[in-house]
Amino acid sequence: MNGTTLAMFGLPGGTEWIVILLIALLIFGRRLPDVARSVGKSIVEFKRGIKDVKSDIDVQSRIEAASSSKLEQKPEPTNETASAPEPSNESSPTSK
Numbered sequence: 001m002n003g004t005t006l007a008m009f010g011l012p013g014g015t016e017w018i019v020i021l022l023i024a025l026l027i028f029g030r031r032l033p034d035v036a037r038s039v040g041k042s043i044v045e046f047k048r049g050i051k052d053v054k055s056d057i058d059v060q061s062r063i064e065a066a067s068s069s070k071l072e073q074k075p076e077p078t079n080e081t082a083s084a085p086e087p088s089n090e091s092s093p094t095s096k
Contacts, residue, residue: 012020028035 025032
């Protein structure tokens with residue numbers, strides 16, 4: 001394909017937008033403001049949903065990071081019998 005054929009399917013210019021708007025006005029007529037309002041609300045709701053998903057991912061990653069750092073800081077369990085003092089067999093000096 002040559003460049004002129006591809007340019008025909010590119011982004012619409014000024015004249016094309018005017019034609020598109022006139023066709024939309026003929027099709028939707030008086031409902032055009034309502035259609036535009038509902039499209040705008042849909043876009044806002046979509047962006048809000050994307051923001052909520054991003055914040056949920058951030059919160060989850062912070063929770064996972066905090067729990068992994070707690071696991072790294074946790075001391076290893078030791079044998080309690082080794083750290084306990086051994087009872088002595090000597091009698092105390094006050095027991096005489």
